[in-house]
Every structure is written in structure tokens, then in C-alpha cells.
Amino acid sequence: MFNHSYLEEIFIKYGFEGFKWINPKEIIVAQWVRMKCIFGCPTKTACCPPNTPTVEICKSFLQEYDIGVIFHIPKIVTPEFRHEWSREVNLKLFELERETFIAGYEKAFAIFMDSCHICANCRKERFSCANPSKARPSPEAMAIDVVRTARQYGFPIDVLPDYSSVMNRYAFLLLE
Numbered sequence: 370m371f372n373h374s375y376l377e378e379i380f381i382k383y384g385f386e387g388f389k390w391i392n393p394k395e396i397i398v399a400q401w402v403r404m405k406c407i408f409g410c411p412t413k414t415a416c417c418p419p420n421t422p423t424v425e426i427c428k429s430f431l432q433e434y435d436i437g438v439i440f441h442i443p444k445i446v447t448p449e450f451r452h453e454w455s456r457e458v459n460l461k462l463f464e465l466e467r468e469t470f471i472a473g474y475e476k477a478f479a480i481f482m483d484s485c486h487i488c489a490n491c492r493k494e495r496f497s498c499a500n501p502s503k504a505r506p507s508p509e510a511m512a513i514d515v516v517r518t519a520r521q522y523g524f525p526i527d528v529l530p531d532y533s534s535v536m537n538r539y540a541f542l543l544l545e
């Protein structure tokens with residue numbers, strides 16, 4: 370039995386005040402996202418392609434859940450602090466996932482806000498990951514079209530020309 374108010378207290382405790390309950394089956398997954406990850410993204414962690422499942426498996430994985438949460442995480446951040454911010458938020462998401470798992474939601478799975486960045490120097494290969502119990506993929510690494518998915522729930526998201534504007538990032542929690 371889902372206890373929404375109990376779970377919402379946990380989200381707020383970890384600082385995630387902007388969120389919406391969603392049906393994970395509505396999360397948009399697309400091949401173009403995977404293509405952008407492989408070609409053009411300079412960040413390659415042990416939680417990025419080719420260390421993540423195929424686009425088809427990512428899509429079918431999301432179909433196995435009936436309840437999820439999208440977290441809106443806005444911030445103005447300078448390039449030199451971006452990875453530090455990602456690390457801080459991603460570790461909170463891991464703790465949040467752990468707390469919901471212990472509360473009896475055995476399928477709890479967090480999708481990080483950004484590439485892992487838990488370690489200062491990522492090992493780059495899944496099988497040599499330094500923190501395999503904590504590392505989780507980003508939405509993009511799961512081929513999630515974050516732009517269309519966030520917009521369909523009424524959240525703001527745009528490509529930003531520089532770092533002077535608010536960056537609207539998103540993370541997910543899948544539950545059951």
C-alpha cells in the first residue's frame with residue numbers, strides 16, 4: 370500500500386521540494402538521446418553508455434513500474450562547481466532511494482540528476498566502478514528524453530546559452 374504523505378516527507382527531508390507523482394510508463398525514451406550520449410557528450414562515466422542497457426531495455430525497464438516521481442532541481446551553477454553540485458544531489462538521491470527501499474518499496478530505483486560524479490576520477494568501466502552499490506545512471510544515460518518528459522508534466526526546461534540562467538535539472542525515483 371502506497372503511503373504518499375510518508376514518502377513526500379522523505380523527499381522534502383532530502384531537499385527535494387519540487388516534484389510530481391508520475392506514471393513511469395509515460396517517461397519518454399528515444400534513440401536520439403542515446404546517439405547524443407555516444408557522440409558529442411564529453412562526460413564518460415561507468416554509468417554512461419556503453420555501460421548502460423540498450424534503449425529497448427531502458428524502455429521496457431520503465432514499463433515495469435506503475436508509480437514514480439520526477440524531481441525538479443533548479444539552480445544557477447558555475448562550470449567549476451557543476452560536478453560538485455551533481456555529486457551532492459546524486460548522493461542525496463541515493464540515500465532517498467535507500468530509505469524508500471528500507472521502508473518496504475523493494476523496487477525503489479533512483480535515476481540521478483546528472484552523470485554519477487560520486488568519485489573525483491571515475492573508473493569509466495562498469496566492472497571497475499569504485500562505488501557500484503551507490504552508482505546510478507542519469508536520465509540521459511537511460512535514453513530518457515528529459516526535455517519532452519519534463520514539459521509534459523508542466524516543468525520548465527530549455528537549452529541555455531550560458532551559465533548565467535537557472536539550470537533546470539531533473540531526476541527520477543521509480544517505486545513499488
Ligand code: SF4
Nearest residue numbers: 485488491492498499
Ligand atoms: S561511483 Fe565512481 S567509478 Fe562508479 S560510476 Fe560513479 S564516479 Fe564512476
